[in-house]
Each structure stands twice: as C-alpha cells, then as structure tokens.
Amino acid sequence: MTELLKELRVSNDAMNNPDELRHRISEEGYLFFKKLQDPDKLWALRREMLTTMQEGGWLVAGTDPMDGIADISTQCTEGDPEYANVYHEVYKLEAFHRSGHWPEVVDMVEKIIGRTVLPHPQKIARLWFPKYTAHTTPIHQDFVHFQGNFQTYTCWAPVGDCPIELGGLAILPGSHKINQVMEHHFSLGAGSLCVNTDELSGEWHSTNYEIGDTLIFPALTVHKALPNLTEDRLRVSLDNRYQAVEDAIAEHMLEPHLNIFNALRWADVYRNWKSDELKYYWKELDLTVLPRDFSYGNKGFEEALELARDRDERAVLHLNRLIKRDSTTELAQRAAAVLQEVNAGATG
Numbered sequence: 001m002t003e004l005l006k007e008l009r010v011s012n013d014a015m016n017n018p019d020e021l022r023h024r025i026s027e028e029g030y031l032f033f034k035k036l037q038d039p040d041k042l043w044a045l046r047r048e049m050l051t052t053m054q055e056g057g058w059l060v061a062g063t064d065p066m067d068g069i070a071d072i073s074t075q076c077t078e079g080d081p082e083y084a085n086v087y088h089e090v091y092k093l094e095a096f097h098r099s100g101h102w103p104e105v106v107d108m109v110e111k112i113i114g115r116t117v118l119p120h121p122q123k124i125a126r127l128w129f130p131k132y133t134a135h136t137t138p139i140h141q142d143f144v145h146f147q148g149n150f151q152t153y154t155c156w157a158p159v160g161d162c163p164i165e166l167g168g169l170a171i172l173p174g175s176h177k178i179n180q181v182m183e184h185h186f187s188l189g190a191g192s193l194c195v196n197t198d199e200l201s202g203e204w205h206s207t208n209y210e211i212g213d214t215l216i217f218p219a220l221t222v223h224k225a226l227p228n229l230t231e232d233r234l235r236v237s238l239d240n241r242y243q244a245v246e247d248a249i250a251e252h253m254l255e256p257h258l259n260i261f262n263a264l265r266w267a268d269v270y271r272n273w274k275s276d277e278l279k280y281y282w283k284e285l286d287l288t289v290l291p292r293d294f295s296y297g298n299k300g301f302e303e304a305l306e307l308a309r310d311r312d313e314r315a316v317l318h319l320n321r322l323i324k325r326d327s328t329t330e331l332a333q334r335a336a337a338v339l340q341e342v343n344a345g346a347t348g
C-alpha cells in the first residue's frame, strides 16, 4: 500500500520574509519548516504525554514510554469512550496546552496572517495506534470541522520523529485554490468526513518528519494522514489551530476537544495546573463567536445510515461506535433501528 509521495517544500529560507511566506502559502496552500519548534521542549512533552498513555494502559508495560510501543489489544480511536478516557488525561497536561502558545509557532502564524493571532482554546493531539489503518484520517478540508473563517491555520507537528511509515500528514498543494468548501462524505477516521478522490487532482506531498518540523496550512487545503504501518508504534502529534483575533471563531473551538460525550470542562482540564496564566485566556478578548454548523456532520451521518442498510462494514462499525458511546441520543436510536433492520434482514 505504498504510494508515490513528493517531498514537501521547505520554507526555512523565507522564515524572516513575511511577503514571501504569504506568497508561498497563497500559491501552494502550505508552509513547511524544519525544526520550527524546539526539539528539547517537544521531547519533554513527548515524555509527559506517553507516560500518561502508559498509565492509561496503552503502552506495553515495562517499556520506555519515549519509545511509544503500543499494546495493540487496547486499540481505539476518536469516537470510542476508551479513547476519550486516556486522551482526556493527556488533555489535562498543562505542558500540552502550553505548547499551543510557544512563540516560535505563534510568531510564525503572525507573520503569515499579518495580524494579532489567537491560538484556539481547543488544542488537539492525535494519538494513533498501529495496525489500525481503517481509522486513518481521511482526505478532507479542515473547515468542515473547525469552521469560523477560512483564514484559520492548522499547525501540524509530530511529537517525536515521524517517518512516512508512522503515518504523518500529507497535503495536496494548491488544493485550497478552489476557494470553497468541497462536498464531504461519510468516512471512518478522525472527523468521519472525506472528499472523494475523483474530485481531486495533483500529487500528494509529505516527508519523513523529524521532531520540531511543522506544517502550517489554511482551512481549505486538502490533506489526509498516511496510514500508521509500523508494527507497534503509536503516532503522537499536535494539530493546533490559529487565527486572527478579530476574525470569527466557531463556538465549539472554545471548548475542550472531544468533550461532547463526557462533558469534560475546562475546570477539569485545569485541576492540576501550576500556573493560572493560560487558564481561560480568551475570555477577556472581544471575540466574534459563531454557532457551530452541524450540517456537514449530519450529512455524513445520513450517508452512514444509507451505507449500513447496504451492509457497508465501515458504516456498521461507525454506527455501533456511536451507539456504544451513548445509546440514548436521537442519532444513536436511529442508528440502532437501522442496524436492527439489517440484522433482521440477514437472519429472516
């Protein structure tokens, strides 16, 4: 399942030239920097994050957490309650949130946007199991998930080295020039929404990421993750978002990530923090907050119902996951009704 990938263009030569940075990102839809972030700070963050995952049972007992050696029997992903249980312990780490405010990243985004930058309160990490490739992040534009405005930038960075086989991010250069949100469909993988490949052209770009390397791209650039093809290594990465303070932000980006089903609150996140500096830092700002648009997710859900009726295994898996998470919601009840229909058809 190897695919041909082109190398990302490195933009370290333009780091101090905002005009050139803006020119490149408007042409190519991304900027990639080697070692934009300090490897030592990231190694320290890796230790904290993976130690928490080991305490949560995700790593083989007795191994060095820095190696990220996964216990495959605990495989799970976004949407699974088991995932949220451990992810939210990682999410409570002060150092993890602080990394979203490191000046090397904020200053770079500020050069690109040319206005004062707001790091989104909702920080995001991805903790991706090996041998679980059906759940690889599908091809998408971030706008369907994060909304707000098109000048929202994702900064993706592995917390550790991330060679191709560990499943880093791949990007379709120039794809942002479509200048609109593309049609998204049901998919497994982070976000559960994908763009169909027949609507795309161009060559996928990625790289053997080293710790500190950082990929920055706006909300319409088409991207995906590569599958984690390693035997036993977890892929750990940050994908934090940044935008101009004066641009609109969607309300869910002011909430902790994946909090819908267990009601994780900022007060829970902050419980063991040593400093107050970053707690509720956005509350004193006069933000323009937009309601969340559920139409993309709702459409994906309706498609999953249709596919499940045709016994599509991915859709059945998705609906079962949704029911397991909370069987009392309206969506879960509709999912359960369809699965019952399908099972009755299969046995009757």
Ligand SMILES: O=C(O)CCC(=O)C(=O)O
Pocket (backbone or CB within 6 Å): 126, 136, 137, 142, 154, 156, 169, 190, 223, 224, 225, 237, 238, 239
């Ligand atoms: O890391 C991943 O698998 C998904 C990342 C992504 O799509 C993003 O950062 O927007």
Ligand SMILES: [Fe+2]
Pocket (backbone or CB within 6 Å): 140, 141, 142, 223
């Ligand atoms: Fe994304």
